[in-house]
Amino acid sequence: MIHQPELGKTLRAIAKGGRDAFTPARSQPTWSRPWQSIGGLHTLEDFAAHATETTSPISAPSTRATNVWQCPPPNGPGITMLVMLNILSRFDLTKFPALSVERFISKPKRRGSPT
Numbered sequence: 001m002i003h004q005p006e007l008g009k010t011l012r013a014i015a016k017g018g019r020d021a022f023t024p025a026r027s028q029p030t031w032s033r034p035w036q037s038i039g040g041l042h043t044l045e046d047f048a049a050h051a052t053e054t055t056s057p058i059s060a061p062s063t064r065a066t067n068v069w070q071c072p073p074p075n076g077p078g079i080t081m082l083v084m085l086n087i088l089s090r091f092d093l094t095k096f097p098a099l100s101v102e103r104f105i106s107k108p109k110r111r112g113s114p115t
Helices: 005-021 024-037 044-049 078-088
Strands: none
Touching: 024 044
């Protein structure tokens, strides 16, 4: 069991007071002090100056019925996941039992052969 009393306290404050309960003056000291106590360089000014950048998700064309969307670089490893899924889409993995070794490790019959 995970016990996170500070997170619980923060979430209760947000539930009660909305986003205004999560103001920099109230929350930043709890973020910066622990880092500073072990030699970190985070300051209240760093958190106050932060601006979140949003990005549009990326996907790759799929021959399957499901589209997969991922966070683009530099926010996450989404491009790697999409490349792996595109490589795997060349193999018919449905011919193997769901939890079989072959389903997880598919080896082409000959070099360059997708099946």
